[in-house]
Amino acid sequence: xxxxxxxxxxxxxxxxxxxxxxxxxxxxxxxxxxxxxxxxxxxxxxxxxxxxxxxxxxxxxxxxxxxxxxxxxxxxxxxxxxxxxxxxxxxxxxxxxxxxxxxxxxxxxxxxxxxxxxxxxxxxxxxxxxxxxxxxxxxxxxxxxxxxxxxxxxxxxxxxxxxxxxxxxxxxxxxxxxxxxxxxxxxxxxxxxxxxxxxxxxxxxxxxxxxxxxxxxxxxxxxxxxxxxxxxxxxxxxxxxxxxxxxxxxxxxxxxxxxxxxxxxxxxxxxxxxxxxxxxxxxxxxxxxxxxxxxxxxxxxxxxxxxxxxxxxxxxxxxxxxxxxxxxxxxxxxxxxxxxxxxxxxxxxxxxxxxxxxxxxxxxxxxxxxxxxxxxxxxxxxxxxxxxxxxxxxxxxxxxxxxxxxxxxxxxxxxxxxxxxxxxxxxxxxxxxxxxxxxxxxxxxxxxxxxxxxxxxxxxxxxxxxxxxxxxxxxxxxxxxxxxxxxxxxxxxxxxxxxxxxxxxxxxxxxxxxxxxxxxxxxxxxxxxxxxxxxxxxxxxxxxxxxxxxxxxxxxxxxxxxxxxxxxxxxxxxxxxxxxxxxxxxxxxxxxxxxxxxxxxxxxxxxxxxxxxxxxxxxxxxxxxxxxxxxxxxxxxxxxxxxxxxxxxxxxxxxxxxxxxxxxxxxxxxxxxxxxxxxxxxxxxxxxxxxxxxxxxxxxxxxxxxxxxxxxxxxxxxxxxxxxxxxxxxxxxxxxxxxxxxxxxxxxxxxxxxxxxxxxxxxxxxxxxxxxxxxxxxxxxxxxxxxxxxxxxxxxxxxxxxxxxx
RNA sequence: GCGGGUAUGGUGGAAUUGGCAGACACGCAGGAUUUAGGUUCCUGUGGGUUAAACCGUGUGGGUUCAAGUCCCACUACCCGCACCA
Numbered sequence: 001x002x003x004x005x006x007x008x009x010x011x012x013x014x015x016x017x018x019x020x021x022x023x024x025x026x027x028x029x030x031x032x033x034x035x036x037x038x039x040x041x042x043x044x045x046x047x048x049x050x051x052x053x054x055x056x057x058x059x060x061x062x063x064x065x066x067x068x069x070x071x072x073x074x075x076x077x078x079x080x081x082x083x084x085x086x087x088x089x090x091x092x093x094x095x096x097x098x099x100x101x102x103x104x105x106x107x108x109x110x111x112x113x114x115x116x117x118x119x120x121x122x123x124x125x126x127x128x129x130x131x132x133x134x135x136x137x138x139x140x141x142x143x144x145x146x147x148x149x150x151x152x153x154x155x156x157x158x159x160x161x162x163x164x165x166x167x168x169x170x171x172x173x174x175x176x177x178x179x180x181x182x183x184x185x186x187x188x189x190x191x192x193x194x195x196x197x198x199x200x201x202x203x204x205x206x207x208x209x210x211x212x213x214x215x216x217x218x219x220x221x222x223x224x225x226x227x228x229x230x231x232x233x234x235x236x237x238x239x240x241x242x243x244x245x246x247x248x249x250x251x252x253x254x255x256x257x258x259x260x261x262x263x264x265x266x267x268x269x270x271x272x273x274x275x276x277x278x279x280x281x282x283x284x285x286x287x288x289x290x291x292x293x294x295x296x297x298x299x300x301x302x303x304x305x306x307x308x309x310x311x312x313x314x315x316x317x318x319x320x321x322x323x324x325x326x327x328x329x330x331x332x333x334x335x336x337x338x339x340x341x342x343x344x345x346x347x348x349x350x351x352x353x354x355x356x357x358x359x360x361x362x363x364x365x366x367x368x369x370x371x372x373x374x375x376x377x378x379x380x381x382x383x384x385x386x387x388x389x390x391x392x393x394x395x396x397x398x399x400x401x402x403x404x405x406x407x408x409x410x411x412x413x414x415x416x417x418x419x420x421x422x423x424x425x426x427x428x429x430x431x432x433x434x435x436x437x438x439x440x441x442x443x444x445x446x447x448x449x450x451x452x453x454x455x456x457x458x459x460x461x462x463x464x465x466x467x468x469x470x471x472x473x474x475x476x477x478x479x480x481x482x483x484x485x486x487x488x489x490x491x492x493x494x495x496x497x498x499x500x501x502x503x504x505x506x507x508x509x510x511x512x513x514x515x516x517x518x519x520x521x522x523x524x525x526x527x528x529x530x531x532x533x534x535x536x537x538x539x540x541x542x543x544x545x546x547x548x549x550x551x552x553x554x555x556x557x558x559x560x561x562x563x564x565x566x567x568x569x570x571x572x573x574x575x576x577x578x579x580x581x582x583x584x585x586x587x588x589x590x591x592x593x594x595x596x597x598x599x600x601x602x603x604x605x606x607x608x609x610x611x612x613x614x615x616x617x618x619x620x621x622x623x624x625x626x627x628x629x630x631x632x633x634x635x636x637x638x639x640x641x642x643x644x645x646x647x648x649x650x651x652x653x654x655x656x657x658x659x660x661x662x663x664x665x666x667x668x669x670x671x672x673x674x675x676x677x678x679x680x681x682x683x684x685x686x687x688x689x690x691x692x693x694x695x696x697x698x699x700x701x702x703x704x705x706x707x708x709x710x711x712x713x714x715x716x717x718x719x720x721x722x723x724x725x726x727x728x729x730x731x732x733x734x735x736x737x738x739x740x741x742x743x744x745x746x747x748x749x750x751x752x753x754x755x756x757x758x759x760x761x762x763x764x765x766x767x768x769x770x771x772x773x774x775x776x777x778x779x780x781x782x783x784x785x786x787x788x789x790x791x792x793x794x795x796x797x798x799x800x801x802x803x804x805x806x
Numbered sequence: 807g808c809g810g811g812u813a814u815g816g817u818g819g820a821a822u823u824g825g826c827a828g829a830c831a832c833g834c835a836g837g838a839u840u841u842a843g844g845u846u847c848c849u850g851u852g853g854g855u856u857a858a859a860c861c862g863u864g865u866g867g868g869u870u871c872a873a874g875u876c877c878c879a880c881u882a883c884c885c886g887c888a889c890c891a
Contacts, residue, residue: 172888213810213811213885213886216809216886217809217810217887219809220808220809220886220887221886221887223887223890225890225891242891243890243891244891245890245891246891257891302889326889327889328889328891329891330889330891332890333890333891334890334891337891338891339891341891345891346807346889347889347891348891350889351889416890416891417890418887538885541886542886542887612818612819612830612831613818614818614819615819619884619885620818620819621818623817623818623832625817625831625832625833626817626818626831626832629830629831630831632831632846633830633831635845635846675818675819675820675830675831676819676820676821676829676830678830678831679819679820679829679830679831680829680830681830682831683829683830686830689847747826748826749825749826750826751825751826751871751872753871753872754870754871754872755872759826791871792871793871794825794871794872796825796872799825799826800825800826800872802825802871802872803871804871
């Protein structure tokens with residue numbers, strides 16, 4: 001019989017769905033295992049090959065863990081709020097809810113088509129009011145605990161999406177989603193105080209089993225740096241607080257720089273004491289109109305304006321120093337003001353050279369500071385020109401000066417983070433309404449929890465507006481309401497939550513998806529937490545992964561969830577590229593559609609290939625030819641079933657190879673080395689072709705292959721009569737015997753003076769004398785040892801012997 | 807600039823602790839089956855040579871009986887962050 005995947009695959013998918021084969025319960029005698037993949041955004045393009053790599057990988061892991069005897073939760077859902085759907089809806093005049101519904105149907109069909117073993121009774125959808133009720137509920141808790149606040153500040157504004165963006169959503173000065181330029185805009189926004197968790201988000205990484213590059217990327221993003229805040233005085237009397245990581249260089253501070261947006265500058269301008277006010281105002285205006293891209297441009301020349309009419313006073317020596325404004329000082333980091341030490345900071349040096357500022361060396365040990373800044377922070381530098389710090393190393397000087405500053409009351413040790421609070425509102429329609437009401441008398445008031453969910457209203461037009469207001473703001477019936485506090489007239493918040501809201505807690509909902517009393521029951525949370533293994537894309541490291549860790553820590557603090565961290569283990573897959581090694585894109589015409597691959601070769605081939613394609617963590621290029629190779633492998637497995645010997649035992653010819661394969665495939669799946677697991681199975685099948693194959697041997701092969709090619713293995717399992725005690729996926733993983741992975745005879749390499757000369761076959765664990773004797777008897781070896789005497793021999797048991805002859 | 811990573815045949819990629827480089831595939835060549843094509847099966851396949859010697863893991867050094875693997879110095883490419891004081 002031919003391998004007819006087109007008939008086999010739907011048959012088993014139907015059976016799994018009808019019998020709810022992969023449904024799991026929230027209690028079990030078995031140990032629990034929670035495997036998670038990132039739920040897709042249900043776009044109109046449908047499932048991409050890029051999705052199949054992580055999904056197949058974790059499906060293999062989940063299937064294997066079930067066979068290992070775990071109670072496995074492997075859920076799926078849809079992260080459906082967001083701009084692409086809304087934009088599609090606007091363009092085609094279809095309601096986003098309808099677009100979402102249709103796209104989800106398509107995704108669901110595709111996910112079934114690929115044979116994933118999700119528990120389909122736990123599907124969630126972030127746009128379902130029963131779901132976003134709890135997203136809103138979490139927001140209210142954040143508000144009640146002072147972690148949500150509304151404030152006016154310069155925010156990132158995407159000119160194309162007509163919407164604000166979080167810092168994390170701006171990539172190289174352009175919108176992460178659409179690539180349009182991002183500009184600064186003053187807007188009143190809801191913010192979440194993720195910065196309050198900065199230190200814990202760093203510290204708790206230590207206890208987690210995350211791949212190293214995820215940890216370092218998160219740490220870099222949070223960007224902790226230690227130093228001191230120092231108070232300078234202006235000649236006009238005001239205090240100017242600066243942040244520095246190098247308080248040891250205070251004596252070398254020869255000028256100060258404020259960000260153009262700094263509040264003091266505004267004050268001085270208003271009081272009219274600046275002689276060059278016009279120049280200053282012009283510079284401020286120029287800085288304000290620059291996009292992020294322009295502001296961060298590489299190798300940009302330093303610009304700035306010296307304030308004429310006010311000076312700073314260096315508190316350590318009383319010297320009056322000039323004050324500049326420049327956009328190389330960021331308003332949003334530290335205090336928005338710096339002391340400039342051109343001798344020991346590259347940026348200050350560059351600025352000083354351009355503006356003719358004084359450069360005073362205060363750390364010796366480098367080159368001439370007039371030629372380049374000396375920035376070493378280790379023990380190589382010795383303080384000079386610094387009064388009581390002279391003679392100390394940089395490392396030793398920092399605590400001395402910090403203590404001195406604290407005693408004098410002009411400075412204090414300080415830790416700063418690059419991480420900013422999370423801009424949490426979006427001026428768009430297709431998102432969760434923020435459940436807040438504004439009353440002129442009572443200010444911002446939370447919607448009472450019993451009024452949740454606050455439903456997204458139907459609007460006639462969900463076009464974004466140029467004035468930066470959400471489309472919902474036009475729905476006056478919905479907007480106008482009463483104050484929950486005083487009962488007077490009030491207005492609802494019309495901005496919606498960002499795309500990342502729903503995904504910040506979705507893994508909790510899977511634990512108890514139909515609960516209408518809580519986001520999930522305490523028992524379910526206790527049973528399943530934390531996620532044991534979460535695989536997802538590196539692109540989410542400083543977005544979703546960071547945001548959800550923050551929310552989870554907050555929920556832990558208020559006693560909702562039982563663990564400090566949501567995910568115990570995090571791994572990440574590489575991208576799938578097109579045939580030529582280029583990114584898949586419509587414009588390049590190299591997009592591979594999983595539907596086509598499944599139609600032509602079957603889901604099992606697709607799954608096997610995507611696992612065989614290469615190192616799971618690295619990018620890999622698609623190859624149609626290599627897909628055929630995997631189809632050929634499955635055909636070979638299938639054809640082998642027609643030539644089995646009757647025995648249920650392992651034959652001596654295959655026994656050791658089978659035991660080795662059982663171990664190898666199991667270890668490789670756990671280590672995500674799927675490519676070598678499949679290579680091992682291919683090698684085993686080649687052995688079976690060479691040596692013949694018994695029913696018992698074939699039975700083991702089916703179990704080992706079943707996580708990768710589940711449909712075909714179930715079909716063969718059934719047709720060969722193994723199904724009396726259930727499907728292949730319900731069997732235990734085959735046992736192996738370590739002692740049987742070892743063959744009686746081994747091949748050993750023989751080197752003479754480090755060069756390979758021959759290969760000999762000796763009994764396992766032969767001693768050195770026996771191996772050397774066998775080696776010396778070999779003609780090829782003799783050719784190189786002839787006329788020489790053996791000086792030394794080195795034996796690597798069962799692998800190699802090296803004969804040193806002179 | 808800072809941080810992380812990668813470099814192995816014609817191609818994708820293998821190779822715990824240093825121990826037979828190129829597993830497993832793709833491609834290619836030859837053969838068998840087939841009316842033919844396709845499929846399937848078998849054989850070969852790093853370079854070099856009749857065969858050996860010999861040469862081969864980005865480059866240049868080093869340690870070692872033995873280096874893809876360890877050390878030093880480079881080069882190229884990729885990813886992340888980027889005027890963060």
